[in-house]
Amino acid sequence: MQQPLANLAAISLDLDDTLWPFTPAVIRAEQTLHDWLLAQAPRTSGLLTSPQVLGELRARFQAERPDLAHSLRELRLGSIRMLLELSAEDPQLAEAAYDVFFAARQRVDFFEDAFPALEWLSARFPLVAVSNGNASLQVTGGHHFFHAALNPESAGCAKPDAAIFHAAAELAGCRPERMLHVGDDADLDVVGAIAAGVQAAWVVRSDDAAAARWARSSQAPHVIVRDLYALCRAIDPTCPVARAMPAAAAI
Numbered sequence: 001m002q003q004p005l006a007n008l009a010a011i012s013l014d015l016d017d018t019l020w021p022f023t024p025a026v027i028r029a030e031q032t033l034h035d036w037l038l039a040q041a042p043r044t045s046g047l048l049t050s051p052q053v054l055g056e057l058r059a060r061f062q063a064e065r066p067d068l069a070h071s072l073r074e075l076r077l078g079s080i081r082m083l084l085e086l087s088a089e090d091p092q093l094a095e096a097a098y099d100v101f102f103a104a105r106q107r108v109d110f111f112e113d114a115f116p117a118l119e120w121l122s123a124r125f126p127l128v129a130v131s132n133g134n135a136s137l138q139v140t141g142g143h144h145f146f147h148a149a150l151n152p153e154s155a156g157c158a159k160p161d162a163a164i165f166h167a168a169a170e171l172a173g174c175r176p177e178r179m180l181h182v183g184d185d186a187d188l189d190v191v192g193a194i195a196a197g198v199q200a201a202w203v204v205r206s207d208d209a210a211a212a213r214w215a216r217s218s219q220a221p222h223v224i225v226r227d228l229y230a231l232c233r234a235i236d237p238t239c240p241v242a243r244a245m246p247a248a249a250a251i
Contacts, residue, residue, distance in 0.1 A: 005180060005199060005222055005235060010172030011121055012165070014183030015131040018203050019118075019142065019228075020108040022133070029104035030054045033080075036100045041089035048083070057083055070152035072134040076101060106139035111205075117228030118145040120241045128168040130181065132158045132188065147172060159185075160192025169198065180222070182231060190221045201231055 016022035034051040037044045047053060061079040068074045080101075081094040121127060122145040129137060129149035137143035148171040152158040155167050169176040176197040183189025184203045193200040202221040223234045232239040 007178050008125065008180050008199070008235065009174035009178040010128065010169065010180075011125045012128040012130045012168040012172070012179060012181045012198075014159075014181075014185065014189050014203075015129055015135050015137075016133045017184040018182065018189075019114045020110045020140075025105060025108045025135075026055075027051070028107060029101050032104035033097060033101040037080075037083070037097060040097070041084060041087065041093055043089050044083055044087040047087055054079070054083075070156065070158055072151075073098070073102075073153065102134070103139075105134065106136060108135065108140050110140075110142070111227065113228040115142065115145075116241050117232050118142060120232050120239060121228075121235075122146070126172040126174075128172050130159065130164060130168050130183075159183075159188040160195065162192070162196035165193055165196035165198045180235075182228075191219050194219045194221075201225060201234070203227070203231070 013019065016025075030051045033054060034048055037048060047057075058076055058079040061082055062069065062075050065075070065078060068078065077094055077098045080097045081091045084091045084093055084097075118127070126147040127145055129146050131149075131151050134151060134153075137146060137149055143149075148168075150164055150168055150171070152164075155164045157163045159165075165179075165181060166176055168181075169179045172179060177199070180199040180201055181189060181193035182201040182203060183193075184205070186202065190200045190202050200221040201223045203225055205226055223231070225231045225234060229241060232241050
């Protein structure tokens with residue numbers, strides 16, 4: 001059962017799959033890295049039978065180094081170095097290869113509702129980005145809407161750890177219970193936020209049956225929306241950004 005939003009003083013937002021689709025960005029980045037490695041370290045071709053191998057190597061490296069789970073840079077860098085070593089190529093190429101991947105990873109396509117909604121929200125609340133990814137708003141664009149940004153490397157923890165939500169509330173200058181966290185992941189964004197004493201909005205862009213998940217849950221989000229226009233309308237029904245959208249935008 002959804003709960004009403006109450007006494008909002010700040011909003012935190014997830015990035016991947018909340019402000020832009022994640023999968024196209026990472027596929028493009030791994031393709032770019034794959035092509036660079038084949039050109040600069042040709043012996044990697046024996047292992048790099050497809051760009052998907054890069055993701056498999058990253059998962060393998062993370063399984064070997066769980067202590068690096070909160071450093072996406074070190075996980076990706078370590079997996080690239082592993083590939084180079086297995087291919088008898090110079091492991092010192094790993095830093096340059098990572099830079100190629102990281103630059104490509106920042107090329108994202110924002111959902112059409114993202115910037116209009118962020119403009120409206122940022123005029124009314126301090127916004128804090130809270131992501132488990134390594135996207136940089138300074139590079140992707142949109143940083144001017146945000147008061148601050150947190151990720152596992154800067155916070156020393158990741159969602160659903162309560163500490164990252166509490167850190168976001170502190171940066172926003174409010175108590176956790178007066179912050180609304182907005183994200184697409186039911187466990188990381190919704191359950192994590194509510195366990196931390198933060199209000200939660202679940203963004204579900206494609207699943208009409210999504211609300212059924214919470215029918216008997218005490219950790220249901222305060223609001224479920226199909227996009228960020230609907231989020232604005234949930235906060236203020238008179239919002240002109242939201243009013244321009246069809247009624248079906250909210251679930």
